[in-house]
Amino acid sequence: MSADEPQPDASGPYLLRLFVAGTSARSLRTVETLHGLCGTHLRDRYALEVVDIYQQPDLAQRDGVLAAPTLLRIAPPPARRITGDLSDEERVLRGLGLTASPGGADGR
Amino acid sequence: MGADEAGPDTSAQDTSAQVWRARAQDLEARLRDAEARLEESEDTLAAIRQGDFDAVVVEGPNQERLVYTLENADRPYRVLIEQIQEGAVTLGPDGVVLYCNRRLAEMLALPQERLAGQPLGRFVLPVHAETLARLLEEAKDSPVREEVAFASADGADRPVYLSLSRLERRDDRPLLCGILTDLTEQKQHIQALAEANARLLAESRERERIEEALRQSQKLEAVGQLTGGVAHDFNNLLTVIKSSTDLLKRPDLAEARRTRYVEAISDTVDRAAKLTGQLLAFARRQALKPEVFEVGAALHAVADMLDTVTGARIAVIAKVPDEPCYIRADLSQFETALINMAVNARDAMAGEGTLTLRLDGRRPMPPIRGHAGSRSSGFAAVSLTDTGAGIPPDVLLRIFEPFFTTKEVGKGTGLGLSQVFGFAKQSGGDVDVASVVGQGTTFTLYLPQVEAGPHAGHGLLPEERGPDECGLCVLVVEDNVEVGRFATQILEDLGHTTVWATNAEDALAELGKDPRRFDIVFSDVVMPGMGGIALAHQVGTLHPELPVVLTSGYSHVLAQEGAHGFDLVQKPYSVEQLSRVLRKAVTGRRASGESAGIAG
Numbered sequence: 125m126s127a128d129e130p131q132p133d134a135s136g137p138y139l140l141r142l143f144v145a146g147t148s149a150r151s152l153r154t155v156e157t158l159h160g161l162c163g164t165h166l167r168d169r170y171a172l173e174v175v176d177i178y179q180q181p182d183l184a185q186r187d188g189v190l191a192a193p194t195l196l197r198i199a200p201p202p203a204r205r206i207t208g209d210l211s212d213e214e215r216v217l218r219g220l221g222l223t224a225s226p227g228g229a230d231g232r
Numbered sequence: 233m234g235a236d237e238a239g240p241d242t243s244a245q246d247t248s249a250q251v252w253r254a255r256a257q258d259l260e261a262r263l264r265d266a267e268a269r270l271e272e273s274e275d276t277l278a279a280i281r282q283g284d285f286d287a288v289v290v291e292g293p294n295q296e297r298l299v300y301t302l303e304n305a306d307r308p309y310r311v312l313i314e315q316i317q318e319g320a321v322t323l324g325p326d327g328v329v330l331y332c333n334r335r336l337a338e339m340l341a342l343p344q345e346r347l348a349g350q351p352l353g354r355f356v357l358p359v360h361a362e363t364l365a366r367l368l369e370e371a372k373d374s375p376v377r378e379e380v381a382f383a384s385a386d387g388a389d390r391p392v393y394l395s396l397s398r399l400e401r402r403d404d405r406p407l408l409c410g411i412l413t414d415l416t417e418q419k420q421h422i423q424a425l426a427e428a429n430a431r432l433l434a435e436s437r438e439r440e441r442i443e444e445a446l447r448q449s450q451k452l453e454a455v456g457q458l459t460g461g462v463a464h465d466f467n468n469l470l471t472v473i474k475s476s477t478d479l480l481k482r483p484d485l486a487e488a489r490r491t492r493y494v495e496a497i498s499d500t501v502d503r504a505a506k507l508t509g510q511l512l513a514f515a516r517r518q519a520l521k522p523e524v525f526e527v528g529a530a531l532h533a534v535a536d537m538l539d540t541v542t543g544a545r546i547a548v549i550a551k552v553p554d555e556p557c558y559i560r561a562d563l564s565q566f567e568t569a570l571i572n573m574a575v576n577a578r579d580a581m582a583g584e585g586t587l588t589l590r591l592d593g594r595r596p597m598p599p600i601r602g603h604a605g606s607r608s609s610g611f612a613a614v615s616l617t618d619t620g621a622g623i624p625p626d627v628l629l630r631i632f633e634p635f636f637t638t639k640e641v642g643k644g645t646g647l648g649l650s651q652v653f654g655f656a657k658q659s660g661g662d663v664d665v666a667s668v669v670g671q672g673t674t675f676t677l678y679l680p681q682v683e684a685g686p687h688a689g690h691g692l693l694p695e696e697r698g699p700d701e702c703g704l705c706v707l708v709v710e711d712n713v714e715v716g717r718f719a720t721q722i723l724e725d726l727g728h729t730t731v732w733a734t735n736a737e738d739a740l741a742e743l744g745k746d747p748r749r750f751d752i753v754f755s756d757v758v759m760p761g762m763g764g765i766a767l768a769h770q771v772g773t774l775h776p777e778l779p780v781v782l783t784s785g786y787s788h789v790l791a792q793e794g795a796h797g798f799d800l801v802q803k804p805y806s807v808e809q810l811s812r813v814l815r816k817a818v819t820g821r822r823a824s825g826e827s828a829g830i831a832g
Binding site for chain 1 (some may be wrong): 280281310334348349402541
């Protein structure tokens with residue numbers, strides 16, 4: 125999250141894992157947002173997995189996820205974790221190590 | 233904070249130290265406080281982690297306090313959606329899967345976490361892509377239901393029944409929610425049902441076909457048996473009559489014997505009259521006696537006879553060319569065929585009209601009922617044309633079937649035209665029929681035309697009578713008492729001596745006594761016991777010099793296999809025929825020692 129961290133290789137494939145809780149309004153909205161955000165900033169260079177912690181609690185436990193929504197960046201390393209409100213696009217992009225400017229992340 | 237400003241006095245220094253101490257104490261206190269609060273927070277987190285809370289208090293958007301129970305109130309509904317055996321899905325307005333249950337992931341054979349976040353359209357079969365897009369659009373206005381198919385990740389097609397409806401959201405665009413019912417099993421059942429149905433239909437069609445074939449073969453079997461049986465009995469009777477009439481012609485006959493012959497004829501005719509009810513003009517298994525004869529003469533003869541059959545109000549006209557036309561066929565069958573067609577014509581004309589018999593030589597045979605026909609002009613075409621009611625097309629197809637008749641019960645057997653058909657086919661020809669309803673019908677027999685051969689005439693070889701000089705000793709084998717009596721009578725009248733055995737076994741015994749006293753064996757074919765053909769073979773083995781002549785009115789064995797190289801005289805036979813065959817057999821055997829051919 126810090127600016128002094130090395131920039132991940134933004135041209136490589138992103139593997140993101142989103143943990144949500146059932147059909148709650150927040151869960152649905154988060155999935156919708158993430159799908160839109162990835163489509164805009166990563167185009168086809170990403171794979172997004174969406175885990176419903178109700179239906180797949182074992183996956184939540186495996187990744188040490190306590191609450192939903194939580195977004196994990198599995199690849200590229202290092203792993204990153206963003207919890208809480210994911211509707212703030214800039215916060216999410218920062219958390220994923222993508223520059224806030226869509227143009228900057230897009231170009232690579 | 234400058235120390236210099238306070239001055240160099242110690243009290244000021246003391247004051248400064250006190251301030252720092254106080255600050256340090258304050259910081260220590262705050263640290264202890266922070267540590268304590270951290271410990272509390274960690275305890276709280278641990279408690280949350282361990283599930284030790286039932287509810288949490290959170291701050292709402294307007295700083296109000298809200299209580300969230302961790303065991304959600306909507307849990308029963310959530311579990312219902314999770315456990316239901318239908319696919320359940322929530323879609324964004326653009327068709328992206330925002331939520332799905334486990335069943336949907338199973339239906340698409342995908343890990344569940346790979347489904348959400350993907351457009352549903354990605355998994356549909358390409359042929360249904362448009363349909364799905366339309367459904368997604370329509371569902372925003374009103375609920376939709378339709379069948380689509382998805383491509384399961386295991387390679388199978390997954391037909392589903394998809395129902396979609398709008399899902400309202402507070403403060404946001406509405407979503408779609410859907411239920412997907414797997415139709416795979418249903419489709420398999422429907423297909424299995426369809427296949428079973430098709431199988432049943434095919435089996436029932438096959439069964440009908442076999443039953444039809446069975447009925448047909450039963451008909452033919454009945455025709456064959458009836459005809460064979462009746463013909464056999466009838467020919468025996470005819471033999472008695474024929475022999476009697478032949479003998480009556482002899483000028484030097486004693487009066488007592490003449491009376492006996494006449495009485496025999498009278499009795500036999502009475503019995504024959506009873507048989508005529510069953511007598512069939514047709515049996516395809518009947519052994520034919522083909523002979524070369526002139527068709528024109530035969531046609532005139534039949535035309536003369538037809539006057540009595542058709543009645544006075546039907547004019548019979550015979551159109552015969554001057555040039556003679558010969559065919560090789562069974563004459564009596566030929567005559568029977570013409571009579572059968574004439575009877576048919578008479579009934580079609582309801583007793584009034586014109587019947588035209590016509591002969592044309594050197595004609596090609598046209599294609600008939602799927603048979604190619606023949607372009608060579610090698611056929612005699614014998615046609616009968618009536619001015620009757622005509623035959624409707626649907627009936628026309630069936631008229632040659634055995635037992636098919638449009639006549640009332642008792643008015644026709646349904647065998648007449650099938651005799652015509654059988655005769656034509658057996659003679660190497662065919663029969664054609666053309667009919668116009670209301671105008672009349674023409675039957676045309678096509679029979680292979682031949683050159684006038686040495687056997688031209690009415691089939692009988694010109695014979696000089698000369699049996700008297702033979703004085704043969706004949707072993708007669710005949711199980712029918714009357715036929716046997718007459719056969720021996722005739723042979724004795726012809727100047728031969730006879731020994732009569734009533735079966736083949738007795739005949740072999742007679743031969744065993746003294747074979748050289750016999751010149752010839754004259755045996756019936758159909759008898760109880762070993763029968764005539766086996767007897768003939770035995771005689772051929774035991775007494776190769778002794779000729780055998782067989783006689784029969786009708787025999788399955790003869791019809792199927794021929795006479796096994798033995799001389800054969802068919803019942804009814806004339807005295808002349810019998811004496812000729814006997815003499816031919818004896819002279820042939822004496823001259824060459826070989827078996828002679830079948831007698832004509």
